[in-house]
Amino acid sequence: MTAPGAYAGRVDDLTLREWIAANASDIRELPFVLISSIDSDRRVSCMPWVLARRLDDPAWALSLFPLVISGESVVRLLADSNLFTGFDELWIPAVMPVLEPPVDASLVAPLELDVESPRAIWAWLDFSKCRLASIFRPAADLGRSGCLGLAWA
Numbered sequence: 568m569t570a571p572g573a574y575a576g577r578v579d580d581l582t583l584r585e586w587i588a589a590n591a592s593d594i595r596e597l598p599f600v601l602i603s604s605i606d607s608d609r610r611v612s613c614m615p616w617v618l619a620r621r622l623d624d625p626a627w628a629l630s631l632f633p634l635v636i637s638g639e640s641v642v643r644l645l646a647d648s649n650l651f652t653g654f655d656e657l658w659i660p661a662v663m664p665v666l667e668p669p670v671d672a673s674l675v676a677p678l679e680l681d682v683e684s685p686r687a688i689w690a691w692l693d694f695s696k697c698r699l700a701s702i703f704r705p706a707a708d709l710g711r712s713g714c715l716g717l718a719w720a
Contacts, residue, residue, distance in 0.1 A: 584651040597638030597659060603668050604656035616647060633667035661696040
């Protein structure tokens with residue numbers, strides 16, 4: 568059961584990197600993007616690329632735990648070809664502060680968001696006031712050529 572106005576689906580043949588690039592003008596305008604997982608690792612704030620960016624610009628991250636950056640910063644991350652290539656999870660919060668999503672609301676599990684409607688994800692979207700969650704799964708994992716799962720409210 569999903570909340571009224573909440574949707575989930577899948578965009579085949581599209582990676583998270585491609586989705587960000589294709590929607591860069593809209594994403595740049597977002598004040599907050601929570602990055603909760605990169606390559607299935609939820610310790611994003613401790614990753615070397617995060618630490619390097621913080622050394623260059625201490626104000627780069629709006630929050631470290633969880634990692635929240637601006638949409639403009641997300642688009643700039645496309646310059647790093649090592650990012651947004653695997654099991655990555657982004658949430659678009661409407662307000663700050665925002666907490667880290669609970670483990671049971673994780674999108675990096677092998678979900679088919681157009682088939683399953685995990686209650687924990689909908690509960691987290693409602694509680695956190697996040698408006699969009701996205702996860703990319705590599706093609707080999709699904710026997711397809713790339714799949715971007717989306718849940719939005």
